[in-house]
Amino acid sequence: NTHSVTQSFQLIVLQRKAAKRMPTLELKGWYWGNLTANEAKAILQDSPEGTFLLRDSSQRDYLFTISAMTSAGPTNLRIEYKHGKFKLDSVVLVKPKLRQFDSVVHLVDYYVQLSRSTDKAASNPQAVATGPNSTVQLLLTKPMYTAMPSLQHLCRIAINRRTQQTHHLPIPNRLKDFLTNYTYNV
Template identity: 75%
Template sequence: MLPPPCFTLRWCQVSSRRDARHSSWYWGSLTANEAKEILQDASEGTFLLRDSSQRDYLFTISAMTSAGPTNLRIEYKEGKFKLDSVVLIRPKLKQFDSVVHLVEHYVQLSRTTSKRPSGASQSLAPPNGTVQLLLTKPVYTATPSLQHLSRIAINNATRQVQELPLPNRLKIYLTDYSYNV
């Protein structure tokens, strides 16, 4: 079950931050320099979500790339989230109802990309010296609980939680964070 679309900026901020806080990889008001320090010795694809320091954006993804730590602003417009980008690419980027759904999409895309045979990965290198974005490993603010990790595993296995032979209270817990990252 996907979260409802964001109808007002205020409602969206509350809803998105709530979902992000459940993720354990949302760091709140971390600065770009603090994010860089956290990611400095991490492997490529390691990422975290934080509040954007720019007023026009709610969130920023800080990620380790082959060129080092980088920051990607997340744009919120007309009830949808998408990565900020240059004007020519912006219309082609997918939009999402929640910031966690956006991150989930790019994590799944990165997993698909990284599973390709090693010979194929050469053709995936971006042109013109740009850096490919991979989101493969979140940096947690604290170790997630076994309950939360189990919820992610169940959500990864099925999107039909309501059909599982489980108590309603457990179904509510599973659907409260219906993402698999």
């Protein structure tokens, strides 16, 4: 049985390394790496609802955790990584099946866009279980940066929010390449 535990641990280590090699993960500024749940809670404590960060999961079976500020305070959402796909683990959704993504950045980008497009007063399909029979609305709207991103990166995000057709913009090809190198809205 020690052999299967060792193999399982080695698989998790390999998956972690593969997932973290994604070049766009380091570009974010909202990926904090090896941060504990208590450290994340302290960082988010005085932030508005919807503020979030991505960190390495402290639980062995998960690669990443999203720490987010909700109306009930900071909470942690584990991200599963199985068969090369990422999905949220500890979120209760109205839809029966959680979406899966090719990268953790796609996952975060999707939920940020969903949170930004969902009117807070309307029923939000994202809810986080916080107690025996209670849930709070999950919003991921404002990334908590480890350091201020470059002006170029912030401009790229602003342009990506406005258009997905950067190849039609009247700018040099070098700038088009820069824009398409990171096509996310967060």
